[in-house]
Amino acid sequence: MPELSLELSRLPRHIGIIMDGNGRWAKKNKLKIAVGHRAGTEALRAIIRNASDIGIQALSLYAFSTENWSRPQGEVDALMGLLLDFFQSEIDELCRKNVRILILGEKNGLPPAQRQALTDAETRTAGNTGLWLNIAVNYGGRAELARAARSIAQAVADGQLEPNAVNEQTVEDRLYTAGLPPVDLLIRTSGEMRLSNFMLWQCAYAEFVFPTTLWPDFTLGDFHACIAEYQNRSRRYGSREEH
């Protein structure tokens, strides 16, 4: 592990990452887009390992949005292939590291092999107690909130819930991330400064860091620099006091 200048007692509990820039990295290096996504997956492995090692509670990664289906079929196929490869090649080590995998998004919309692999990974790691590794696949933040609203409407229609009793916790309990801490630090690489429908509810009080590095070039040093920047921020949650 590289030398850390991080305060390990003040780590963000939950880090979200929008891994942006694979396409531009491929173009810059005159490579095919699929090679960019493969290089992005390599960058990812080191970050996951380190997040687990330093004691981050939850790491949420935006792997494939509901809007990504509109990309050229070859690119969608490449991303789906990488997803499968990732779970097949990493699952043993993730288990050894006590990592719990949680899929954020609609698994039913995925091809059968991917659906099976993701479900198996969740089942196999369900009893683990280390890092929560949340992979957003076929995920949209608005769709997640609509899903929660549907579930609340159903509970009201079934007479299990009073409309006046609906509060923030009622919504929270119906998110994919129910029971996890909110996102403290949101990182988006490549210089883009948007949320792009990622964890809209969970990022309500997140600190945003936007490094210009393209995702395949993102190193552990960059990761720690983002955490160090987070640790320099003053978080007040609307009050005058720092938290």
Ligand code: FPP
């Ligand atoms: C954004 O780059 C990245 C994605 C749409 C996919 C991210 C996926 C991976 C890093 C690999 C697969 C994930 C797992 C969990 C195995 P972009 O293509 O939009 O980049 P650009 O904006 O430069 O074109």
